[in-house]
Amino acid sequence: MMNRTLVLGVGLILVAAACGTPAATDGAGSSSFTVQTTTTCVSGSDTCDPELAVPVDAGEIVPTPVPLNPPPAPSPTMIARTDLALRLGVPMDHIEVISVEEVVWRDGNLGCDTGAPAIQVLTDGYRIVLSVHDVEYSYHGKTGSDPVFCAIPDEPLPPGDV
Numbered sequence: 001m002m003n004r005t006l007v008l009g010v011g012l013i014l015v016a017a018a019c020g021t022p023a024a025t026d027g028a029g030s031s032s033f034t035v036q037t038t039t040t041c042v043s044g045s046d047t048c049d050p051e052l053a054v055p056v057d058a059g060e061i062v063p064t065p066v067p068l069n070p071p072p073a074p075s076p077t078m079i080a081r082t083d084l085a086l087r088l089g090v091p092m093d094h095i096e097v098i099s100v101e102e103v104v105w106r107d108g109n110l111g112c113d114t115g116a117p118a119i120q121v122l123t124d125g126y127r128i129v130l131s132v133h134d135v136e137y138s139y140h141g142k143t144g145s146d147p148v149f150c151a152i153p154d155e156p157l158p159p160g161d162v
Contacts, residue, residue: 076100080128080139080147087149090132098129098136102143103156110140112150127156 074082077100085092103126105111108119111127128139128147138153 076126076139076141076147077128080130080149083139083147083149084130084132084137088132094132096131098131100128101126103127105140105142105156106154109154110142110148110150111154111156112140112148113152113154122157125156127153
C-alpha cells in the first residue's frame with residue numbers, strides 16, 4: 001500500500017512539473033513563468049538574417065487600446081451626401097446642401113410616395129434637400145434615424161397644422 005501511495009505521489013509531482021512551475025517569484029508572492037522566444041523572418045525575403053531578426057515573445061500579450069470616446073456617428077446630412085455621391089457617381093464636393101429642416105410627416109412613409117400603403121400617424125422627422133448641377137434631391141428621415149432617398153417626395157405638414 002505504501003509503494004502504491006509513493007508511486008501515485010511521484011506521478012502527481014511529474015504531472016505538475018509538466019504543466020509548468022514558476023521560474024521565479026517576486027517579493028510580493030507573484031510568480032512568473034519562463035517563456036521561450038523565437039526568431040522569425042518574413043518568408044521569401046532575400047535579406048533575412050536570423051541574427052538581425054526581431055525576437056517574438058510567444059507569451060507576451062499586447063493590449064489593444066480602446067478609445068474612451070468613440071468617434072461621433074455621421075450626421076444625417078453627411079449620410080445623405082454620401083449616399084447621393086454614390087448613387088450619382090459624383091464627388092462629394094459637387095453636392096450642395098440646399099436645406100435641412102425639422103418637419104412633421106403625415107404618415108409612416110416619411111413623405112416618400114412609394115405607392116404602398118403607410119401607417120397614418122404623424123411622425124416627427126426632418127427633410128434634407130441636396131442639389132447636384134441644379135437638380136434637387138430629397139432625403140427624409142424620422143427623428144433619431146438615418147435619412148432615406150425619396151424619388152417622389154411629398155411635402156410635410158405645414159408648421160401651423162401640427
